[in-house]
Amino acid sequence: MIRTSLKWLMTCSLCLLLLALWRRDVLPPTTELDTVLLTEPLQTQITQPAFATTTGGVTYKVQPLYDYDLVGLVVSKHAADTWWDYIHREANDHLNVMDICVVWGNNVRNGVYQDLSYSSGQFTCNIRANSAEAFAAFDQTAISNNHLLTDQPALAKIIKKVEIGDQIHFRGRLSEYSHNHGFAFKRGTSIVRTDTGNGACETVFIDSFEILKSGGQPWRKLVWLAVIMLVASILGWFMQPVRFND
Structure with a gap:
């Protein structure tokens, strides 16, 4: 009887885990979005000298160009330290900790962001429309x-907590950066929203980063609940006494 119950618990918890993993990255509806996401990014040209900073044993030269202030909905992301990211590793790029793809403005206003799918590469955000x-x-x-x-x-640490579906606000400076750690490396920045490719x-x-509202709730919590249930049922199964037939 106990083994049968544990078997059902394992099956149910596994199904719940798979469902929660699938649903945790579903983008929230427009009714759950803050109206501040309707605003356009703020960008102001600045005159600031380049500065040096050392991260991961590499010294970088950073040249700020514009102050930048953005509020948006995260639709895709890529962590630069993920195991399969060879470009950042080969480039000795420890300063770029995360790439996040966000939408705002008209795409939030008309809700069309829900009709597209998004994915991130090592330096790209890709979109695909359903129609x-x-x-x-x-x-x-x-x-x-x-x-x-x-x-x-x-x-x-805060930036790495970002998940798809989060509403975020960050301030910083659009910048070029470079290093000469074994070879010459330089990366620039877009300064307009109309370019592609x-x-x-x-x-x-x-300079500052804030998660205004987390997405994927309650599915993210259900992921952990399902994991706990699954582990508990597996442990319970193996702790049952072995019965031998006469």
Whole structure:
């Protein structure tokens, strides 16, 4: 009887885990979005000298170009330290801790962001529309892939907590950065929202970062609940006494 109950618990917890993992990255509906996401990014040209900073044993030269202030909905992300990311590793790029792809403005106002799917590569954000109508309605000037730079461990920790579906607000400086650690490396930044393709990403040296509202609730909590249930049922199964037939 106990083994039968444990078997059902294992099956149910596994199904719940798979469902929660699938649903945790579903984007929230427009009714759950803060109206501040309707605003456009704020960008102001600045005159600031380049500065040096050392991260991961590499010294970088950072040249700020514009102050930048963005509020948006995270639709895709890529952590630079993920195991399969060889570009950051080969480039000795420890300053770029995370790439986040966000939407705002018209794409939030008309809800069309829900009709597209998003994915991130090592330096790209890719979109795919479910229909020609959705693609036509999508405002490609109200989406950006942001390379987030920081030399502060506390800020990096906050940034790495970002999940798809989160509503975020960050301030920083659109910047170029480079190093000469064994070879010459340099990466620039977009300074307009109308460009596409290679070089269209915003490279932002982060001054502040805030998660305004987390997405994926309660599915993210259910992931952990399902894991606990699954582990408990497996342990319970193996702790049952072995019965031998006479």
